[in-house]
Amino acid sequence: MSRTTKENSFITHNGRRIPKVPTELCWADKFGGWKARWAIGRMKYSVEPGIYAIGSPAENSPVFVSANYKMSFDHLRSRLVGRDGWILVLDTKGINVWCAAGKGTFGTEELVNRIGAVGLGELVKHRTLIVPQLGAPGVSAHKVKQQTGFSVVYGPVRAEDLPAFLDAGMRATEEMRRVTFPLKDRVVLIPVELVTGAKYVLAVAAFFFLLAGLYPGGYSAALAVSHGMQSVLILLVGYLAAVVLGPALLPWLPGRWFSVKGLWIGLAVLLLGGLLVGRRMELLDDRFSMAAWVLIVPALTTFVVLNFTGASTYTSLSGVKREVKIAVPVQLICAVLGIGFWLVGCFV
Amino acid sequence: MARLEYLKNVVTLNLDAGKCIGCGRCTEVCPHGVFAIEDRKARIIDRDLCMECGACQMNCPVDAISVGKGVGCAQAVLTGALRGTEPNCDCSKNCCGS
Numbered sequence: 001m002s003r004t005t006k007e008n009s010f011i012t013h014n015g016r017r018i019p020k021v022p023t024e025l026c027w028a029d030k031f032g033g034w035k036a037r038w039a040i041g042r043m044k045y046s047v048e049p050g051i052y053a054i055g056s057p058a059e060n061s062p063v064f065v066s067a068n069y070k071m072s073f074d075h076l077r078s079r080l081v082g083r084d085g086w087i088l089v090l091d092t093k094g095i096n097v098w099c100a101a102g103k104g105t106f107g108t109e110e111l112v113n114r115i116g117a118v119g120l121g122e123l124v125k126h127r128t129l130i131v132p133q134l135g136a137p138g139v140s141a142h143k144v145k146q147q148t149g150f151s152v153v154y155g156p157v158r159a160e161d162l163p164a165f166l167d168a169g170m171r172a173t174e175e176m177r178r179v180t181f182p183l184k185d186r187v188v189l190i191p192v193e194l195v196t197g198a199k200y201v202l203a204v205a206a207f208f209f210l211l212a213g214l215y216p217g218g219y220s221a222a223l224a225v226s227h228g229m230q231s232v233l234i235l236l237v238g239y240l241a242a243v244v245l246g247p248a249l250l251p252w253l254p255g256r257w258f259s260v261k262g263l264w265i266g267l268a269v270l271l272l273g274g275l276l277v278g279r280r281m282e283l284l285d286d287r288f289s290m291a292a293w294v295l296i297v298p299a300l301t302t303f304v305v306l307n308f309t310g311a312s313t314y315t316s317l318s319g320v321k322r323e324v325k326i327a328v329p330v331q332l333i334c335a336v337l338g339i340g341f342w343l344v345g346c347f348v
Numbered sequence: 349m350a351r352l353e354y355l356k357n358v359v360t361l362n363l364d365a366g367k368c369i370g371c372g373r374c375t376e377v378c379p380h381g382v383f384a385i386e387d388r389k390a391r392i393i394d395r396d397l398c399m400e401c402g403a404c405q406m407n408c409p410v411d412a413i414s415v416g417k418g419v420g421c422a423q424a425v426l427t428g429a430l431r432g433t434e435p436n437c438d439c440s441k442n443c444c445g446s
Contacts, residue, residue: 102401102419136377136403137417154376172376179379181352251352258422310421312352314380316400317418317425317435319355324425 011053014122020053023081029074036071037188039195045070046094051118052077055084059125062166064155065111065135067092067100076132079159083166086123090114101138108140112147120150130155130170133177181313186247189311194243197304201239205232214346231342234273238297241269242304250308258315259327262305266298273297288345295338299331306331359398360416365389367412374413377403 010017025033036042046068054077055061063086066076073089090110092100100106111131115121131139133154141152156165156176165172208231213224242265246253253261270293306327309315361382370388375381380397383390383404390412402417418424418435428435 101403102417133377133403134379136407137401138406140406141373142407142409157379174381177376177379178381256353256355306422310419310423312420314352314397314399315354315420316359316398317420318358318360318400318416320420320422320425321435322355322358324422324429328426 011056013053013057014059016119016123018051018053018086018123021077021087023054023077023079023083025074025078029070033071033074038191042192043094047073047089049089049091049114051120051123052087052089053085054080054087055082057084057086059123061085061124063088063120063124063129064162065090065129065131067095067097067106067135069094069096069100072096076159076162079162083163086120088114088118088120088129097132098134098137101135104138106135107138108143108147111139111144115148115150121148127151128153128170132159133157133172134179179313181250183248185313186250189308190244190247193247193308193311194240197239197243197307201235205235208232208235208342211343211346214343216347227346234293234297235300237273238266238269238300239304241265242301246301246305246308247311250312257323257327258309258312259302259306259323259331262302263298265305266301269301270294270297286345286348288341288348292338292340292342292345295334295341299334299338302327303331353396354399354420356396359395359400360414361392361395361398361400361404362414363390363392364412364414365391367410369410369412371409373407373409374404377407379403 009020011020012018032041032045036045047070049068061084064076064080065088066073068089068091073087076087088111090100090106091114092105092110095103095105097106111129127150129144129150129152131141131152131154134157136154139152141154144150144152153170154172155162155170156172157179158176161172161176165176209224209228212226212228212231213219213221215223242262245265246258246262249265250261253264255261255263273293306323309320309323363383368389370385370390372385372390374383374390375385379401380399382392382394382398384393385391398415399420400415400418402415404413405411405415405417421435424435
């Protein structure tokens with residue numbers, strides 16, 4: 001299911017009607033983008049693949065290639081203010097450029113097919129395509145040239161550098177070609193990580209809540225609530241600390257491994273939790289509970305931060321494989337031992 | 349702020365300098381500046397910065413570059429391990445980031 005972006009205006013070029021899109025994003029566009037960041041409607045947030053006009057393009061106007069994820073499309077067109085050009089939108093199944101390129105959907109085959117499908121050769125006289133640099137994992141420039149006659153010039157990583165890139169005669173500086181991972185870019189990923197992880201956290205919380213009613217005499221619903229609340233609170237604090245501070249403090253948390261970075265957060269939660277409320281919750285008296293949380297909280301925080309590798313911009317598959325191979329079994333053992341101690345603690 | 353770097357000595361990146369024609373595509377597409385052109389040939393200047401995205405391999409016209417392309421995503425590795433397949437993000441259900 002896709003949604004068109006203000007496609008009620010068209011231009012006529014060489015006898016063809018081409019949809020025209022504005023370079024200004026309207027409120028609905030921005031709201032849609034915000035929602036996508038919160039994982040709302042994110043998998044259906046797309047535009048129809050095809051050819052679009054920006055401004056008043058002519059046969060010598062540049063051609064920009066985009067994915068059909070609406071956020072990618074909006075991001076591109078909002079940076080072409082006051083310019084004339086064509087946007088060739090590929091069918092990437094509503095996925096952004098970089099991810100789609102990695103999967104191959106923002107790829108040579110789709111680009112070649114789409115060029116033919118929209119009759120690009122008849123629309124423009126030149127034979128140049130500006131492909132976002134992050135499309136390169138999926139697009140083989142020399143093969144596109146062989147199969148279509150169109151030469152690929154890779155544009156800057158960030159659309160905001162397009163005006164400078166274009167004004168310099170389609171030349172990029174080194175900075176334009178580098179992907180960084182600054183605070184702003186890391187923090188913007190927190191909501192979606194939070195929302196997509198929520199269902200697992202709730203499942204784990206429910207598990208602890210139910211079992212919390214166990215005691216030497218059998219089962220007590222009242223105890224389930226009071227003891228359960230305590231456990232759920234600890235889990236939630238640990239989860240939130242990891243999912244927010246992991247991304248936010250990434251470069252400052254010691255260690256190259258994401259799980260190690262997560263370990264510091266887990267230790268901090270234990271320390272602060274122990275100092276601030278441990279006494280009040282009578283947790284420090286119960287050695288089994290203490291042992292349980294000392295194992296469970298770090299297992300949780302290291303796992304949560306490890307999962308941030310997928311949203312990061314610099315982790316290699318080989319590196320992640322190595323880290324997962326070692327870290328996950330350790331996390332699993334700690335979690336199982338921790339739950340064991342916790343259960344024993346219910347009966348002691 | 350220290351530059352973010354992942355693990356050392358682990359990536360599968362390889363450049364065959366003999367085949368290289370110095371076209372510069374690898375320097376154009378690499379998001380982390382792994383390559384530089386010196387004396388009309390490409391050279392790996394910091395292989396630990398490589399994230400195995402495969403852009404260089406995909407765009408080298410003479411196949412001088414090889415890399416085990418993949419997504420550096422823990423969920424993908426775990427999902428693949430559980431299903432007995434290659435690392436797989438299963439984007440139809442859940443795609444991280446933007």
